Amino acid sequence: MITSYLASAALSALAYITVASAEPLQYCPIEDVCYQVAVPTSSASANGGNIYLQLRAPTSYSWVAFGTGSAMADSNIFVMYQDGAGNLTISGRTGTGHTMPRQNTNTQLELLEGSGVTNGGETMIANVRCGNCGAWSGGSMSLASSDTNWIAAWKQGSAMDSSDPGATITRHDSHDQWTFDLTQGTVTSDTNPYVGARQFDNNNRGGVGQGSFADPGTLILGHGIIMAIVMVLMYPLGSALMPLFGKWMLHASWQFLAFLLMWAGFGLGIVASQRIRLDFNSTHTILGTVVVCLMVVQPVLGWLHHKYFMKHQKRGVVSHAHVWYGRALLIMGVVNGGLGLKLADASRTFFIVYVVLAAIIFAIYIAAAIFGESQRYRQTDFVQELYLKELKAYKPTPIKDSDAVGQVQTFNVPKTPKSPEEADLASSLKEYESMAVEVEGNEGATSANSTPAAIEDWLVEEEEEEPAHH
Numbered sequence: 001m002i003t004s005y006l007a008s009a010a011l012s013a014l015a016y017i018t019v020a021s022a023e024p025l026q027y028c029p030i031e032d033v034c035y036q037v038a039v040p041t042s043s044a045s046a047n048g049g050n051i052y053l054q055l056r057a058p059t060s061y062s063w064v065a066f067g068t069g070s071a072m073a074d075s076n077i078f079v080m081y082q083d084g085a086g087n088l089t090i091s092g093r094t095g096t097g098h099t100m101p102r103q104n105t106n107t108q109l110e111l112l113e114g115s116g117v118t119n120g121g122e123t124m125i126a127n128v129r130c131g132n133c134g135a136w137s138g139g140s141m142s143l144a145s146s147d148t149n150w151i152a153a154w155k156q157g158s159a160m161d162s163s164d165p166g167a168t169i170t171r172h173d174s175h176d177q178w179t180f181d182l183t184q185g186t187v188t189s190d191t192n193p194y195v196g197a198r199q200f201d202n203n204n205r206g207g208v209g210q211g212s213f214a215d216p217g218t219l220i221l222g223h224g225i226i227m228a229i230v231m232v233l234m235y236p237l238g239s240a241l242m243p244l245f246g247k248w249m250l251h252a253s254w255q256f257l258a259f260l261l262m263w264a265g266f267g268l269g270i271v272a273s274q275r276i277r278l279d280f281n282s283t284h285t286i287l288g289t290v291v292v293c294l295m296v297v298q299p300v301l302g303w304l305h306h307k308y309f310m311k312h313q314k315r316g317v318v319s320h321a322h323v324w325y326g327r328a329l330l331i332m333g334v335v336n337g338g339l340g341l342k343l344a345d346a347s348r349t350f351f352i353v354y355v356v357l358a359a360i361i362f363a364i365y366i367a368a369a370i371f372g373e374s375q376r377y378r379q380t381d382f383v384q385e386l387y388l389k390e391l392k393a394y395k396p397t398p399i400k401d402s403d404a405v406g407q408v409q410t411f412n413v414p415k416t417p418k419s420p421e422e423a424d425l426a427s428s429l430k431e432y433e434s435m436a437v438e439v440e441g442n443e444g445a446t447s448a449n450s451t452p453a454a455i456e457d458w459l460v461e462e463e464e465e466e467p468a469h470h
Contacts, residue, residue, distance in 0.1 A: 024193055025185035026205040029176035033057045033154055035066045039182050040190040044144040053128040054194050055080045059117060062157035063169050070149040073097040074138025080126040084161030087116050088126050091165040094138060103166035108132045112192045127194045146181040171345045174217055219272035224340060226265030231333035232358050234258035236365045243372020248306055266292045284339040291332050298326050334358050
């Protein structure tokens, strides 16, 4: 029984020694750029105290950074660069989001033995003791956790040659995020664990886990490409399809595809901003969110415009609202793309390409809009233009003298009438004088001796009859 107990205790002690004697954890995001962490057992037990870090990179890098946290914002960052005298500067900084980290003088950092420019001037190595890395102004980390978040960034270029811990650093070329299982990086002694340890290999050691599904830089790049295609190319060209071809179904299908891509790009931007803790702390993110949300109204206005036009065969108030509302959102979207390039600290070349491409597409859109308006004006006066066209094309047939033949009668001068003779005039007068005169009322008389008809006296008053008595 006692023997069994002693054997069990020995195995437990051996296991403890084995775990406690584990070498530092190492993660190399790219070749020759590696980061190591070691936690003394005393620090792990107390969840506080010293931890030991190592940053290693070729001297072809201007600076290399290592930090605790899940994103740049509010993280605890350690930056390594050459001091210009053959040694290194280690700078404790606090991440502030998508801007240069600020120096944090509260971080307790010390360069240890083995630090400097080594390997024939080809490699920078910083062995660092951090006395308070378990907690900082932006967060905290359990030194006995099996799932701790770490970040890194690096910048190739000439040496900074500065001993100032607050020196200005340029934007990184790339960055990475991962997790460490600190229980596998525990060391027994609270001393520099990197003296005599394995160096110059690119193998990941210990409990190293990858971060989220994509690097924030990749997400930001995808967001920028998709939104630039949507706002600078697809929406303007889709708007130009209607005046150029007059096919509303083609226009609606194109714009709906752009609408879906816009939301995909917006989603990438949201995830990326959360990863780097940018949120709504910049004009780009605020304006972009406003534009995307307002764009939801545009398909509704387009449908109402289509219904109105099909019914009235002309534009109405809703039609002009659809057109000018969309144009305003396009301008805001293109401007916000420029703000995004500025926020991402893009090179001057990217700005020039973006502006030139936007100007070309803008010119194409303006030309299409002018063409569409001219076509619409022509269709409005179609009958008048057709009438004027026919009038201008009409050429009358020249008139000839022979055209009247068979169309009109020949004019013949009438004969001169004969004048009456004087004898005839005398006999005619004599005949008139001998004619009997007819008197009104004597038409029925049989002879001249008949009794003349009585003439009614119209002046005699008629006697009134007496009314009958009831």
